[in-house]
Amino acid sequence: MSSGIVIAIIVVVVLIVLAVGVWMAVRRRHLRERFGPEYERAVEAGDSRTAAERDLRDREQRHDDLDLKPLPSTARQQYAQQWNSVQEHFVDSPQEAVGEADQLVTRLMKERGYPTEGYEQQVKDLSVEHGRTLEHYRAAHEVNARAGGQQTTTEELRGAMVHYRALFDDLLTNGDRPGQQHA
Secondary structure (H helix, E strand, C coil), X not given: CCHHHHHHHHHHHHHHHHHHHHHHHHHHHHHHHHHCHHHHHHHXXXXXXXXXXXXXXXXXXXXXXXXXXCCCHHHHHHHHHHHHHHXXXXXXXXXXXXXXXXXXXXXXXXXXXXXXCXXXXXXXXXXXXXXXXXXXXXXXXXXXXXXXXXXXXXXXXXXXXXHHHHHHHHHHHCCCCCCCCCC
């Protein structure tokens, strides 16, 4: 082989490697921006970065297949009123109010079009659009799960309400068009 052909082959290989590297970096940046803190959580929990990124792309695909719908302003107002009622109930019965907050968030998810068949799947589905408030949901869910056995303090229950509120607000104000903030 002539040195010109060898150089051409090397240049082509280098360009292909660079293109693949740029493509992977762009794809990784997209996932980081889309999932926020959930990206790092998935990478830390996964077997490898590649497996975690594959899982996140699968979540995106499932999310894209969901029939998410906007909430009419009257529904948003009703949910806001229901939340206020749950908060008022917290004063007299904190443990019950946390359970009610969980149910209200789940109803809101369902009305928006999110499947609600199980907590782990809910977390995955929410992670695509609500990754920045998902840790709130995890924390609230954990307290709510312990609340049934009387293993929580009033302060933990108050914290759970704050955490549920973060996701509730995100779901409620993100209801005009999926992926868009309500103006």
